[in-house]
Amino acid sequence: MITVNGLSKxxxxxxxxxxxxxxxxxxEFLALLGPSGSGKTTLLRIIxxxxxxxxxxxxxxxxDVTGLKVADRKVGFVFQHYALFKHMTVADNVAFxxxxxxxxxxxxxxxxxxxxEELLExxxxxxxxxxxxxxxxxxxxxxxxxxxxxAVEPQLLLLDEPFGALDAKVRKDLRRWLRQLHxxxxxxxxxxxxxxxxxxxLADRVVVMDxxxxxxxGTPEAIYMAPESAFVSDFVGESNSLPVTVTGGRAHLFDRxxxxxxxxxxxxxxxxxxxxxxxxxxxxxxxxxxxLVTGVYRSGGEWRIEGEVAxxxxxxxxxxxxxxxxxxxxxxxxVRIERARLFQTGEQP
Amino acid sequence: MATRxxxxxxxxxxxxxxxxxxxxxSVIPGFGLTMGLTIAWLxxxxxxxxxxxxxxxxxxxxxDFVAAGFSPRAIAAYKxxxxxxxIAALVNxxxxxxxxxxxxxxxxxxxxxxxxxxxxxxxxxxxxxGIALTAIYxxxxxxxxxLEPLGFKVAYTPVGITVALIFIxxxxxxxxxxxxxxxxxxxxxxxxxxxxxxxxxxxxxVILPAILPALLTGFALAFxxxxxxxxxxxxxxxxxxxxxxxxxLLIVTxxxxxxxxxxxxxxxxxxxxxxxxLLAINLVQAWSRRRVDG
Numbered sequence: 001m002i003t004v005n006g007l008s009k010x011x012x013x014x015x016x017x018x019x020x021x022x023x024x025x026x027x028e029f030l031a032l033l034g035p036s037g038s039g040k041t042t043l044l045r046i047i048x049x050x051x052x053x054x055x056x057x058x059x060x061x062x063x064d065v066t067g068l069k070v071a072d073r074k075v076g077f078v079f080q081h082y083a084l085f086k087h088m089t090v091a092d093n094v095a096f097x098x099x100x101x102x103x104x105x106x107x108x109x110x111x112x113x114x115x116x117e118e119l120l121e122x123x124x125x126x127x128x129x130x131x132x133x134x135x136x137x138x139x140x141x142x143x144x145x146x147x148x149x150x151a152v153e154p155q156l157l158l159l160d161e162p163f164g165a166l167d168a169k170v171r172k173d174l175r176r177w178l179r180q181l182h183x184x185x186x187x188x189x190x191x192x193x194x195x196x197x198x199x200x201x202l203a204d205r206v207v208v209m210d211x212x213x214x215x216x217x218g219t220p221e222a223i224y225m226a227p228e229s230a231f232v233s234d235f236v237g238e239s240n241s242l243p244v245t246v247t248g249g250r251a252h253l254f255d256r257x258x259x260x261x262x263x264x265x266x267x268x269x270x271x272x273x274x275x276x277x278x279x280x281x282x283x284x285x286x287x288x289x290x291x292l293v294t295g296v297y298r299s300g301g302e303w304r305i306e307g308e309v310a311x312x313x314x315x316x317x318x319x320x321x322x323x324x325x326x327x328x329x330x331x332x333x334x335v336r337i338e339r340a341r342l343f344q345t346g347e348q349p
Numbered sequence: 350m351a352t353r354x355x356x357x358x359x360x361x362x363x364x365x366x367x368x369x370x371x372x373x374x375s376v377i378p379g380f381g382l383t384m385g386l387t388i389a390w391l392x393x394x395x396x397x398x399x400x401x402x403x404x405x406x407x408x409x410x411x412x413d414f415v416a417a418g419f420s421p422r423a424i425a426a427y428k429x430x431x432x433x434x435x436i437a438a439l440v441n442x443x444x445x446x447x448x449x450x451x452x453x454x455x456x457x458x459x460x461x462x463x464x465x466x467x468x469x470x471x472x473x474x475x476x477x478x479g480i481a482l483t484a485i486y487x488x489x490x491x492x493x494x495x496l497e498p499l500g501f502k503v504a505y506t507p508v509g510i511t512v513a514l515i516f517i518x519x520x521x522x523x524x525x526x527x528x529x530x531x532x533x534x535x536x537x538x539x540x541x542x543x544x545x546x547x548x549x550x551x552x553x554x555v556i557l558p559a560i561l562p563a564l565l566t567g568f569a570l571a572f573x574x575x576x577x578x579x580x581x582x583x584x585x586x587x588x589x590x591x592x593x594x595x596x597x598l599l600i601v602t603x604x605x606x607x608x609x610x611x612x613x614x615x616x617x618x619x620x621x622x623x624x625x626x627l628l629a630i631n632l633v634q635a636w637s638r639r640r641v642d643g
Contacts, residue, residue: 077543083536097544
C-alpha cells in the first residue's frame with residue numbers, strides 16, 4: 001500500500017501541491033485526473049522519486065521512502081513521450097534495467113535476453129527485438145516503454161499521460177489492453193491523465209485534482225454521479241450550472257421557484273449543477289425552467305438543445321429524445337430538472 | 350547564430366525527413382538548381398584550387414615527387430603535424446565535452462560570459478594566440494617559469510604545438526556538442542534512473558551514445574583545423590627541423606626558397622592524408638548516427 005501524507009511542493013512562487021493526503025490500495029488502478037497545473041504530474045513524480053517534496057511523507061507498505069531516489073524505489077515509470085533509448089535495439093531497451101544491475105544481482109546474459117523476449121511477447125511485440133525505436137509506431141513504442149518498465153519487476157507502475165501522444169483509435173485499444181494487463185499481472189498502478197473519459201473508463205478509483213489540492217477521491221461511478229464540488233461537477237462529464245438562491249428548502253432562480261429535489265440544502269446563495277441528460281420537457285407550468293432555444297444539433301439518438309434561460313444571461317445545454325420533433329430556434333421550451341446537485345457559494349445569484 | 354555554424358553542416362539528415370535519394374522524384378523542388386549551384390561553387394572555391402596542387406605535383410615526375418614529398422625532414426614534419434593535431438583533438442574532445450556539459454546543464458552566474466569565452470579562439474588572429482601562449486609558456490613566462498624547473502619544457506617543443514592546437518580547436522567541440530546535449534530530453538535520463546541505473550551508467554550508456562556523432566564531428570573539425578594550423582603554432586613551436594617543425598611551415602619554407610615543386614609535393618601528401626582521415630571519421634559518424642536514427 002502506498003500512503004502519501006501532507007505532501008507539499010512549490011516551484012518558485014507557484015504552489016504545485018498543497019498538503020496532499022492519499023492512500024493507494026494494493027492491486028488498484030488509480031487515476032490522477034485534473035487540468036494542467038493541477039499538480040497531478042508533480043504528485044506522480046514525487047511518488048516515483050523523480051521529485052522531492054518540501055513537506056510531507058511518502059510510504060511504501062509502511063516504509064518511509066520520502067528521501068529515496070527513484071533508482072532505489074523499485075517503481076516502473078512510463079513517460080508520455082516514451083523516452084526510449086534511441087541508440088539501442090528494442091530488446092536492449094527492455095533489457096536495460098536488468099543489465100545495469102550490480103554484478104552480484106545481475107542475471108547472466110542469456111537469461112536477460114530470454115527475459116526481454118518474454119516481455120516483448122507479453123506486450124505483443126514478439127520478434128521485433130532487433131528493431132530500433134525509430135522503426136516502430138507510436139503505440140508500439142509505448143508498449144516497449146511498458147515492457148522496459150516491467151522488466152525490473154516493480155512493485156508499483158507509474159504512468160504519466162501514457163496515451164497522450166497517441167491517436168484516438170490506438171489510444172482506445174491500448175488502454176483496454178493495459179487494463180487487462182494490469183489485472184493479469186496483479187500490479188498496483190497510478191496513471192496521470194487530463195482526459196476524464198480515460199480516467200472513468202480505466203480506473204478503479206479516480207482522484208480529481210485542482211490547483212494543487214485533491215477535490216474528490218472515489219469510484220468513477222461516484223465521481224460522475226455524485227460530484228462533491230462544483231469543480232468536479234464541471235470537470236467530469238458535461239454539466240450546466242445556474243446561480244440560485246435557496247430559501248425555505250426550495251431553489252429560486254431570481255424569484256421564480258424551480259422544481260428540483262434538494263436534500264437538506266442550507267439557505268443562501270448556491271450553484272445548481274445538472275447534466276444535460278438529467279432534464280425533461282415539461283411545458284409552461286410553474287416550476288419549469290423557461291428556455292429560449294438558440295440552437296439544435298443532432299447528437300446520436302438525441303437532440304442537443306442550446307438555450308438561454310429566460311431572465312438571466314446564461315446558456316445551458318440539454319439532451320432530449322429525438323423521438324419528438326426538434327423544437328424550432330427562437331421558440332420557448334419549458335424544462336424540468338430531474339436530478340441536480342447544489343453547491344454552496346458565497347456569490348450573489 | 351554564426352558561432353553554431355561550424356557544427357551544423359556535418360550533422361546528418363533530420364530523422365523526420367523522408368527519403369532524399371537522388372533517384373526518387375522529390376516533392377521538394379529545386380534539387381537540380383541547388384545541386385548545380387553547389388557543385389559550381391565547391392569547384393570554384395575548393396576543387397579547382399586544390400586540383401592545381403595535384404597538377405603541379407603531377408608535372409614533377411614520380412621520383413622527384415617521392416624525393417620531395419617523403420624526404421626524412423618532410424616525414425618528420427608530417428609526424429609532428431598529425432601527431433600534435435591528433436592529441437590536441439583528443440584533449441579537446443574530452444574538455445570540450447566537459448565545457449559543453451557545464452554550459453548546458455548548469456545555470457550559474459556568468460554562464461553567458463563563459464559561452465563567449467569559448468568562441469574567442471575563433472575571433473582572435475592566430476598569431477596573437479601564438480604570441481600570447483609563447484609568452485606564458487616560455488622559460489621566463491608566467492607558467493613556464495614554474496614548469497621548467499620540474500622538467501616540463503612547453504614552449505619551443507611539440508608540447509607547445511599541442512597547447513596551441515588545443516587553444517585553436519576548443520570551440521569546435523563545444524559548439525558541435527552543445528546543441529545536441531541541449532536537445533537531449535531529461536525524460537530519457539529519468540527513465541534510465543528509474544530502471545536502477547547509477548549516474549555513471551546513465552552517462553556511459555545513455556548520454557554518451559546519443560551525443561557521440563556530434564562529438565565525432567567536433568573532434569574531426571578540431572583535428573582538421575589542427576593539421577592545417579599555421580599562425581599560432583609557428584611562434585610557440587621553435588620550428589626545429591625533425592623535432593618541432595610542422596608540415597605547413599615546411600611548405601612555407603620551401604616556397605621561400607623558391608622550391609615550388611617540393612612545396613606542392615608536401616601539400617599534396619598532406620591533402621591526401623587529411624582527406625583520408627576526415628573521410629574515415631565521417632564514415633564512423635554516419636555509422637553511429639544510422640543506429641540512432643534508424
